[in-house]
Every structure is written in structure tokens, then in C-alpha cells.
Amino acid sequence: MKRMLYFVLTICLAGLTGTMAKEKSGKIFPYEYKKVVLPNGFKAILIPFDSPGLVSYYTVVRTGSRDEWEEGKSGFAHFFEHMMFRGTDRFPGNVYDSEVTSMGADANAYTDDDLTVYHLNLSNEYLEKVMDMESDRFQNRHYTKEQFQTESGAVYGEYRKSRTSPWEVAFEAYRDMAFDKHTYKHTTIGFERDIKEMPNMYDYSVSFYNRYYRPSNCVLVIVGDFNFDKVSKWITKYYGPWKPGYVAPKIEKEPAQTAQRKTEVTYDGKTLPLAILAYKTDAFDVKNKKFLALSYVSDLCFGETSPLYKKLVLDEQKVQSLSSNAAMARDPYAFEIYVQVKNAADMDYVLGEIRSAIKQLADKPVDAKLLDELKKRSKYQFLMALDNNNSVAGILPRFVTLTGDIDVIDELYTASEMITPADVQDAVKHYFIPANENLVTLKGK
Amino acid sequence: MKTRIIFSCVVLFAALFNMAVQAMDKDRVVELKAAKDATIAFRIVFNAGSQYDPVGKEGLSYLTSRMLSEGSTTKNSYDSVLKKLFPFAAGYDISLSREISVFTGRVHKDNLKPYLALFTEQMLMPAFKADELERVRQDALNYLTNDLRYSSDEELGKASLYNSVYKGTAYSHVDVGTVSGLTAITMDDIKSFYNTYYNRSNFTLGIGGGYDAKTLETVWKAFEKLPEGKKAIAPVINTQKVEGYKVLLVEKKAAATAISMGFPIDLVRGSKDWYALAIANSWLGEHRNSSSHLYQVIRERRGLNYGDYSYIEHYPNGGRVQLPMVNVPRRHHLFEIWIRPVPNETAHFALRAALREYQALVAKGMSKDEFELTRKFLKNYVLQYAPTSSKRLGYALDDKFYGIKNGHIAMYREMMDKVTLEDVNNAIKKYLQDKNMAIAMICDNAAELKKNLASNVVSPMKYTSPKADEILKEDELISTFKLPILEENIQIVKVDEMFK
Numbered sequence: 001m002k003r004m005l006y007f008v009l010t011i012c013l014a015g016l017t018g019t020m021a022k023e024k025s026g027k028i029f030p031y032e033y034k035k036v037v038l039p040n041g042f043k044a045i046l047i048p049f050d051s052p053g054l055v056s057y058y059t060v061v062r063t064g065s066r067d068e069w070e071e072g073k074s075g076f077a078h079f080f081e082h083m084m085f086r087g088t089d090r091f092p093g094n095v096y097d098s099e100v101t102s103m104g105a106d107a108n109a110y111t112d113d114d115l116t117v118y119h120l121n122l123s124n125e126y127l128e129k130v131m132d133m134e135s136d137r138f139q140n141r142h143y144t145k146e147q148f149q150t151e152s153g154a155v156y157g158e159y160r161k162s163r164t165s166p167w168e169v170a171f172e173a174y175r176d177m178a179f180d181k182h183t184y185k186h187t188t189i190g191f192e193r194d195i196k197e198m199p200n201m202y203d204y205s206v207s208f209y210n211r212y213y214r215p216s217n218c219v220l221v222i223v224g225d226f227n228f229d230k231v232s233k234w235i236t237k238y239y240g241p242w243k244p245g246y247v248a249p250k251i252e253k254e255p256a257q258t259a260q261r262k263t264e265v266t267y268d269g270k271t272l273p274l275a276i277l278a279y280k281t282d283a284f285d286v287k288n289k290k291f292l293a294l295s296y297v298s299d300l301c302f303g304e305t306s307p308l309y310k311k312l313v314l315d316e317q318k319v320q321s322l323s324s325n326a327a328m329a330r331d332p333y334a335f336e337i338y339v340q341v342k343n344a345a346d347m348d349y350v351l352g353e354i355r356s357a358i359k360q361l362a363d364k365p366v367d368a369k370l371l372d373e374l375k376k377r378s379k380y381q382f383l384m385a386l387d388n389n390n391s392v393a394g395i396l397p398r399f400v401t402l403t404g405d406i407d408v409i410d411e412l413y414t415a416s417e418m419i420t421p422a423d424v425q426d427a428v429k430h431y432f433i434p435a436n437e438n439l440v441t442l443k444g445k
Numbered sequence: 446m447k448t449r450i451i452f453s454c455v456v457l458f459a460a461l462f463n464m465a466v467q468a469m470d471k472d473r474v475v476e477l478k479a480a481k482d483a484t485i486a487f488r489i490v491f492n493a494g495s496q497y498d499p500v501g502k503e504g505l506s507y508l509t510s511r512m513l514s515e516g517s518t519t520k521n522s523y524d525s526v527l528k529k530l531f532p533f534a535a536g537y538d539i540s541l542s543r544e545i546s547v548f549t550g551r552v553h554k555d556n557l558k559p560y561l562a563l564f565t566e567q568m569l570m571p572a573f574k575a576d577e578l579e580r581v582r583q584d585a586l587n588y589l590t591n592d593l594r595y596s597s598d599e600e601l602g603k604a605s606l607y608n609s610v611y612k613g614t615a616y617s618h619v620d621v622g623t624v625s626g627l628t629a630i631t632m633d634d635i636k637s638f639y640n641t642y643y644n645r646s647n648f649t650l651g652i653g654g655g656y657d658a659k660t661l662e663t664v665w666k667a668f669e670k671l672p673e674g675k676k677a678i679a680p681v682i683n684t685q686k687v688e689g690y691k692v693l694l695v696e697k698k699a700a701a702t703a704i705s706m707g708f709p710i711d712l713v714r715g716s717k718d719w720y721a722l723a724i725a726n727s728w729l730g731e732h733r734n735s736s737s738h739l740y741q742v743i744r745e746r747r748g749l750n751y752g753d754y755s756y757i758e759h760y761p762n763g764g765r766v767q768l769p770m771v772n773v774p775r776r777h778h779l780f781e782i783w784i785r786p787v788p789n790e791t792a793h794f795a796l797r798a799a800l801r802e803y804q805a806l807v808a809k810g811m812s813k814d815e816f817e818l819t820r821k822f823l824k825n826y827v828l829q830y831a832p833t834s835s836k837r838l839g840y841a842l843d844d845k846f847y848g849i850k851n852g853h854i855a856m857y858r859e860m861m862d863k864v865t866l867e868d869v870n871n872a873i874k875k876y877l878q879d880k881n882m883a884i885a886m887i888c889d890n891a892a893e894l895k896k897n898l899a900s901n902v903v904s905p906m907k908y909t910s911p912k913a914d915e916i917l918k919e920d921e922l923i924s925t926f927k928l929p930i931l932e933e934n935i936q937i938v939k940v941d942e943m944f945k
Contacts, residue, residue, distance in 0.1 A: 097735045101736040101819075103822075104829075108733075153748025154744050160700050160701040161599065164598050164699070166595075305528045377534045380534035380535070381534035444591070444595070
């Protein structure tokens with residue numbers, strides 16, 4: 001099996017090598033995978049990988065801070081991620097910890113807007129044991145009110161730690177301003193006022209778990225050195241009894257933005273002035289050409305090789321940093337540009353230059369050769385990132401949460417390859433309009 | 446006929462290759478082949494770390510490294526280099542640490558030839574343009590005066606600790622330099638540093654992944670064209686012994702207090718003692734792991750902060766990385782405790798809690814159960830340290846630095862079977878102590894904290910929610926736990942005075 005996989009990988013890479021320029025469609029994800037789907041809706045994606053003795057075990061919950069739709073509950077998905085380490089009756093927190101410790105496994109978790117991911121890297125001899133423990137905590141969580149309240153202190157500590165960054169301060173203000181109804185209004189860590197109230201929300205935490213930690217809302221991804229037949233049986237054994245019961249969050253749709261929004265914030269320390277300039281876009285949709293073209297806009301307009309970067313960062317040296325993010329989100333979100341200037345007096349000039357660089361992309365189609373180079377780069381970037389079982393597993397949760405699966409990776413690759421200079425131009429004209437714009441500027445003291 | 450030509454070519458190539466290999470200084474080449482790897486990783490290690498900065502020119506090694514990695518060459522402007530690298534999704538960088546600078550790169554096999562041309566050109570033909578020096582200088586100054594002083598109190602705490610423990614040595618300043626040092630550096634300084642330290646005798650070539658012999662030969666030959674020179678001699682680091690409890694309070698407006706503390710230990714990886722002490726350290730404070738005892742006491746039971754860890758080896762970038770970085774080797778290390786920011790009103794309590802647990806370990810050593818669990822954990826956990834060719838190559842180069850013949854990770858695993866509980870407890874007695882400790886705290890009201898620390902005032906804990914009796918009883922012991930801190934050993938510094 002391992003040999004066969006290597007063969008598949010080689011063919012894929014050879015395909016990229018020989019026919020890179022001509023290739024118009026094909027597969028980018030170089031590994032074979034199989035799926036196990038249980039009657040309760042639980043899905044596992046199993047990817048054998050040549051990592052002798054090692055396995056990565058990722059459980060993706062398709063719930064993040066986006067799902068915190070009730071008033072005063074921001075930050076709860078992340079808080080709940082912490083609570084999942086407090087254990088069950090069979091494996092209380094200290095037992096879970098000591099089991100993981102004795103295995104020498106590397107276990108952790110993270111949360112963002114659209115997902116919560118629990119991940120372990122372990123020796124494959126412990127795979128069944130880990131499945132027993134992981135499936136148990138997803139079905140039978142148990143923690144006391146006191147443990148719950150204690151953990152809220154750790155979450156507050158995490159907030160305080162991050163809050164020293166001026167970017168965090170600006171980002172929180174931007175999201176609050178840009179969204180009125182949708183839960184993207186708050187960041188994943190949540191509003192401070194809600195974090196302060198967390199110790200009083202034990203009952204809500206039970207409800208949160210009961211609604212979202214259900215088999216149809218979770219996908220298991222295993223990458224590494226394992227026996228497919230054995231693992232399939234274990235999945236049925238350990239995840240089969242998990243009762244369905246997922247209740248979808250009642251997230252309000254964000255009304256279309258009709259006018260430019262802006263705000264200024266002050267940072268309680270010293271920093272170079274910075275800005276977040278964001279344009280509202282669509283939800284991830286592999287069939288939406290305009291949306292897919294945005295990922296190219298990111299490099300073309302704001303990347304290290306863009307004329308704007310050369311002018312502002314390298315030649316004029318007015319800008320300390322310039323970057324952007326064409327986010328792939330479950331619901332309509334935004335294209336974000338981050339800029340930090342060296343002198344406050346240059347901020348308006350720099351924002352003007354950013355807007356005129358965008359206008360140039362709207363006025364004139366991008367050079368086709370440049371776009372081809374960008375496509376080539378994207379492919380190599382993706383392939384070079386897949387250098388071990390954990391890195392393969394690590395890139396998948398985003399796709400899992402967006403679509404419930406990873407088949408979309410190849411679809412996305414094929415569709416992105418088809419994007420033309422005219423598509424890029426259309427996308428810029430469509431999204432980058434004043435009515436979609438949100439601007440937050442931040443100054444230090 | 447065709448077969449014979451191929452055969453002849455192979456023989457001829459082999460002969461040429463042998464000649465080349467003979468010319469190569471094998472002691473200065475570290476190879477890590479992984480034939481299946483579709484990428485090739487390079488790590489060229491120069492003895493050009495921040496310890497070589499001249500006094501008054503702190504930051505010279507850093508600016509030189511940035512000029513090399515983010516500057517033009519005599520053939521290509523920097524933006525043209527970026528454009529050429531762009532389609533390969535490959536780049537290169539120089540990472541600077543105390544002892545070494547490492548020129549790193551990684552590329553897909555398909556793009557090796559054009560990449561290699563740029564990779565070597567960057568190091569061999571730097572243009573050293575004045576406007577580029579100003580760009581990297583401003584970046585560095587911004588890092589010191591804004592980012593480090595204000596935007597990450599955890600990093601500030603660590604930098605303040607090293608500043609104070611290594612005061613007066615080449616290990617004291619932040620790798621990026623000091624404000625006055627960076628400001629004083631001229632282009633002539635940069636050129637001189639480059640000629641002195643980026644010379645043909647002062648590097649070790651590391652290559653890993655799916656490369657062939659020809660590639661190795663090409664890279665070696667290219668780097669042989671560097672300026673002539675000698676292998677750098679590392680400066681002597683005369684660390685002053687920490688006498689008693691020395692506290693540095695760095696004052697700034699902050700909602701939470703970050704704490705770092707420690708003292709120098711005369712121990713580096715590779716000896717049995719190091720692995721024995723690693724077991725004790727892992728139990729006390731395994732980095733970003735809930736198995737850490739300090740984490741259990743301060744975060745898990747009391748919810749005071751985000752995490753609490755300890756180290757017997759320098760561990761940069763701890764806030765961002767889960768596993769140790771490679772190629773940041775040092776001849777001198779601290780034993781170090783890292784308490785992530787705690788609410789200001791609990792800072793004294795948290796400091797006491799951490800030192801009380803630490804002192805208990807020093808006094809009692811490890812128990813049999815703790816020892817067994819921890820060594821079992823480490824034996825498997827270290828397997829996660831080097832999952833990629835590039836990381837394994839990094840370890841191989843570090844093995845060379847520390848003189849570990851069979852490799853650190855292999856030795857780590859072997860030692861987890863060989864080391865006994867007695868070895869661990871002996872190592873604790875030999876290397877750890879609780880009489881002397883340097884403490885750095887990033888805090889808001891320094892005068893009040895100074896008064897409280899010096900007077901050993903009771904620091905009661907108040908929780909917003911009920912706690913078990915067992916925890917409350919222990920809190921009483923913690924809140925009155927005496928710390929031997931004398932008023933004259935507490936220094937207050939305003940944050941803007943740091944790194945000047």
C-alpha cells in the first residue's frame with residue numbers, strides 16, 4: 001500500500017513537472033484516501049502516508065465562533081475547546097492527560113471562526129487507545145461547575161496575553177464595525193465583556209455541547225501509517241454509538257453593506273500606525289469564479305512581487321509591512337488588507353496608493369503570463385507544504401469545515417487553474433467598491 | 446553503442462565526483478539524504494551569530510544577515526530576485542541566533558537549477574546598497590522600540606531576564622541588537638562583518654532531502670568562492686553568578702504580569718546528566734503541555750493564566766512553537782521558568798506558587814511514579830521533534846555543534862531507557878538549586894510590587910467562583926510562602942529604558 005501511494009505521488013509530481021504550463025485540469029491532492037461514513041452521520045477520511053510508525057489524528061468540529069449566535073455568548077466555541085480537555089467519567093482530565101503523556105503523544109486543539117480542531121500526533125501502536133479516548137470525550141464529556149469556572153480564568157489569561165498586540169486591538173474593532181447581524185461581528189476569542197461572564201455559563205456549555213458536538217457535525221481525519229481494515233472496524237466500534245442530535249445555529253444573515261465604514265482606535269502602548277482595509281466578499285464557493293479569483297488578487301496586488309510592495313516597502317520605504325488575506329469562509333466574509341506605516345502623516349497617502357493599485361487591476365486585465373506564474377507558484381506552495389503526515393492532516397480541516405469533505409481540494413485546483421485575467425478583473429470590479437469598504441486605523445500613544 | 450557511451454559517462458562522472466569529494470572538507474558537510482523527498486533543503490551554518498557583535502555595534506550581525514537575505518545582489522535587484530523566485534514558491538532566509546547564522550532554503554526538485562543559481566548569488570554577490578541598509582535598520586529599530594517593548598510582554602520578559610543574567614557578556618543583548626548599536630552601524634561595518642564572518646572557512650554545509658551528489662558538489666564549489674578567512678573564535682562568556690534572588694521589574698502599562706526567571710546551568714545536551722535533568726524538567730514544566738506540573742498547579746487548578754513551563758535549554762519563540770526549534774545552539778544555557786501573563790493582582794501569588802513547586806522538586810526530587818511516566822512520555826514524544834527532512838537536517842547540524850555522534854534524538858530515546866531515578870535525582874542536586882534566582886517581571890505598578898516582594902506581605906488569592914477546600918488550604922500556604930528577596934536586590938526599569 002505504501003509503495004502504491006508513493007507511486008501515485010511520483011506520477012502526480014511527474015505530471016506537474018512535464019506538463020505544468022499546458023495542464024489545464026487535473027488533481028492536486030497527491031494521496032489516495034478512503035472514507036468511512038456511519039449511519040449516525042459521522043464521517044472519517046483515512047489517508048495512508050509513508051510515515052513509519054506515526055499517525056496524525058484530527059477531529060474537525062464544524063463549529064467555531066461563527067456558531068455563537070446568542071447574545072453575550074461570544075468566545076464560547078474557543079472556551080469549549082478548553083473544556084474538552086477536562087475529560088469524561090472513564091477518562092477524567094487528569095487520566096486523559098496522563099494517558100496522552102505516557103503515549104508521548106503531541107495533543108492540542110485550536111478554534112477559529114468556522115471550526116474547532118482537536119489534533120494528536122502519536123505512535124500508531126496507540127491508535128486504538130486514542131480512538132477510544134477521543135470518541136469517548138466527544139460523546140460523554142463530564143466536568144464540574146468548579147472546573148468550568150476555573151478554566152474560564154485560563155481563557156481570560158489567553159485574551160490578556162494576545163491583547164498586547166496592536167493588531168489584535170484593530171482586528172477586534174474592525175469585525176465589530178464591519179458586521180451588524182452576522183456572528184463574524186466578534187472574533188474567536190470573543191468580546192472581553194462576554195469572557196468576564198463565562199464563569200456563569202455552565203448550563204449554556206452543556207447545551208452548546210449537546211447541540212454541536214454531534215456525529216454529523218464532526219469529521220475525523222487520520223493520516224499516517226495504519227491498517228485501513230482495522231481502523232475502519234474501530235471507527236464503527238467507537239463512533240457508532242454516538243447519538244445524532246445536531247441543531248444548526250440560528251445565524252442571522254448579514255445585510256448587504258451600502259456605504260463605506262471607518263473608525264479609528266487607539267492602542268494603549270507604542271506602535272507604528274496601522275490599518276486594516278477590508279472589502280466584503282462572498283462565502284466560499286468553488287463554482288464562484290469571482291470569489292476564486294480573489295486568491296490571485298492577494299499576490300498580484302499586495303504580494304512581495306507586486307508593484308505596490310516594491311513602491312511602498314522597498315523603494316519609498318514608507319511602509320513597514322503590507323499583506324492581505326483572501327479568506328475562505330463558510331458565510332460571506334471579506335478580503336482584508338493589512339498595512340503598517342512608518343509615519344502617521346503617510347497613512348492617507350499609503351491608503352490612496354492601495355486604492356489606486358486596486359483600481360489599476362479593475363481598469364486593465366492582468367498580464368496572462370504573470371497569472372500563469374502565480375498558478376504555478378500556488379501548486380508548488382501546496383505540494384511543498386505536504387512534507388509529513390502532520391502537515392498533510394493540518395491543511396485539511398479548512399476544507400472539511402467548508403464542505404464537509406476534502407474532495408473539494410481537487411475541484412478547487414481545477415477551477416482555479418481556469419481563472420483568466422478577465423475573471424480577475426471582474427472580481428476586482430465586483431468586490432472592491434466603496435460600498436463594500438471597511439477601514440480601521442490605529443495609532444499608538 | 447549507446448550503452449557503452451552511457452557507461453563511459455557514468456565512469457567519468459564518478460571519477461570527477463570522487464575528485465570533487467576529496468576536495469570537499471567532509472568535516473564541514475552534513476548530509477541527510479531522503480531519496481523519496483521531492484524537495485531539497487539547504488542549511489548553511491556560519492559562525493556569525495550575535496555574540497560576534499562588537500561592543501557599541503550591537504545588531505551588526507543581525508543587520509548583515511538581513512542585508513544578505515533581503516537585499517540586492519550585484520546581478521539582481523532585490524525585487525527582481527523576489528520575482529525570479531516567485532514561480533517556484535521557494536525562498537531563502539537567514540536565521541540568526543546567539544552563536545550562528547543559518548542560511549536556509551528549500552526547493553522542489555523541479556526548480557533546483559534556477560533556484561540554486563539565485564541561492565548562491567545571494568550569499569556570494571551582495572550589493573550592500575545604502576537604501577536597503579536603512580530599510581532593515583528601521584525594521585530592527587521598530588522591533589526593539591515598539592514590538593518588543595509593547596506588543597508581547599512574554600517575549601519582553603524573556604529578553605529582560607537574559608539581559609540581566611548575562612549582563613556584560615556577548616550573550617546579553619537581544620539578537621536584533623540595541624537601539625544605540627543599530628543606530629551606530631555603518632555600511633563599512635556591514636561589509637567588514639561580511640568579509641570576516643561569511644568566509645569560506647567559517648561555514649558548515651548542510652543538505653537534505655532528495656538531492657544528488659552533483660548538487661552537493663555544486664553548492665560546495667559555489668560557497669568556496671566566499672571571501673578568504675578563518676574560522677571564527679567564539680568569545681568567552683564570563684557569566685556572573687546570580688547571588689540570592691535578583692528581581693528586575695520592567696514597568697509599563699499592562700493588565701497582566703509576565704514572569705520569567707532562572708539562573709545559568711553548566712550543562713549542554715549530549716551528556717547523561719542532561720537527559721536525566723530533562724526528565725525532571727519535563728515533569729516540572731514540559732513546554733506547552735498539560736503534563737507540566739507548574740501548568741497543573743497554576744493554570745489547571747487555579748485558572749490564573751494560559752500556561753506555565755520550565756526549560757534546561759534555550760527555547761526561543763516559545764509563544765509560537767509547540768516543539769523545539771533547530772539551529773539555535775548555545776554553549777551556555779539557563780534553567781528557566783516561564784509564567785505566562787497573570788492578572789496583576791495575582792502576580793505575587795503566582796510567583797510564590799511557581800517557586801514553591803520548584804523548591805519542592807529541588808528538596809525532594811522526583812518520585813518513582815513521576816519518573817516512570819515522564820521517561821515513557823519523552824521516549825515517544827521526541828519522535829515528533831523532526832518530522833521533515835529539513836528539520837532532521839537541522840538536528841544533524843546541531844549534533845555537530847554539541848558533538849553528539851549518534852544524534853540527539855536517538856540518544857534521547859536511548860537515555861530514557863538507561864537513566865535511573867537515582868540519576869535524575871542526582872542531576873537535580875547537582876544542577877538545580879533554590880538559593881539564587883534571577884527574576885524578570887513585566888508589570889504595571891512596580892513600586893507596589895517591589896514593596897510587596899521585599900516585605901513578603903501575604904498575597905491572598907480571591908476567586909470569583911468556589912474552589913475545593915484542598916485548593917484553598919494550599920492557597921494559604923502559597924500566599925505566605927517566604928521568598929528570600931531583599932529590597933536592595935529589586936531593580937525597577939521603565940520599559941522605554943530597555944534595549945537602549
